[in-house]
Amino acid sequence: MPRAGFERVGRILTTVFGLGFVLIGLRYFLDPGALTIETDVAMPSTKAVMEIRTVYGGMFIGVGLTTFLLGWRRATLASGLWVLVLIGGCVAAARIAAVLLGQAPDALFAGLLAVELIGVAIALWVLRGLGAAERAA
Template sequence: MTRAGLERAGRILTALFGVGFLLLGLRYFADPGALTAEAEVAMPSAKAVMEIRTVYGGMFVGVGLATALLGGRHATVRAALWVLALVAGSVALARLAAIALGQAPDPLFATLLAIEIVGVALAAWILRGLAAGTHP
């Protein structure tokens, strides 16, 4: 694939993941109870609801904005791909560790893990291609 094609693929990938992170963050900020229904995360207190809003809401909004905005510019598309690879890769590794510790994944957990692994693999492939095309 050409350098221009790789950059275009990187912009598309970071836009998709950025919008996905952003929408998840906005959703869980506006409706933290949705996480209870989807992932069985208990929220027994106002403090727990606040934590869901800040981490699942605020952090995901920030990661989404960073990924999408950095990915939209030629000069920062690599940084966006690194953000995507590091965030999705960290979450995927934590999911795999949870499985190794004996927690059986349900369909939602497995689907999210697959999306994260594919995202990391594509980001790494694009970054590698961009690095290979860079000459000093």
Template sequence: MLFARIVLLIQIAALVLLGLAYFIRPEEMASFSGALLMSAAAVTEVRAFYGGLQLGLAAFLAMALLRLDLLRPALTLLVLLYSALAVARIGGLWLDGGAQQTFNLYALLLELVSAGLAWWALRGIQRGN
């Protein structure tokens, strides 16, 4: 149970930091991946999707720390989300020629590690540890 809570705390911290960064400085954050935001609508989309979604996910994870009945669903959500991101990123790297995409390779590593840690924490809860 302690490991699961530590995983959630790390995820909350990362999601809050990234969510705020994408909400406050969307152009700079998008440029790390090579994306250019060419209109006000694009900037708003990044603020909402990359900023708001990450902040909302962090809020749910924080609720799961306070309510133990949400701990398993929160970890399950993290496993599914990070696994889906990793699979989609692998597909994108394959389709778009990913050998030189340093940003996406690091993002893939982060997604795989995050999914693995959440899965490990979930397995620990299911075994009663």
């Protein structure tokens, strides 16, 4: 595949994951109680609700914007892909470690793990393709 093709795939990937992170962040910032329903995370106090808004809201929005914005400039596309690889890879590794420590995954957990692993694999493939195209030029 030519460099332009890898760049196109990389932009699509960073856009999809970036917007996905932003939407997740907005959801939990605006409705922190949704986390309780979806993952059984308890929020026994206003302090807990504030923490959900800041971490699941603010951090996810920041990661999403970083991934999205880096992915749209040719000069920073590889950085956007590395953000996706590092964050998605670390979250996937933590999910796998949780299973190895004896926690049984449910359908949501398994689905998120699959999305993370596929996203990381595609990002690594694009990074490899961009590197090969650069070396050939």
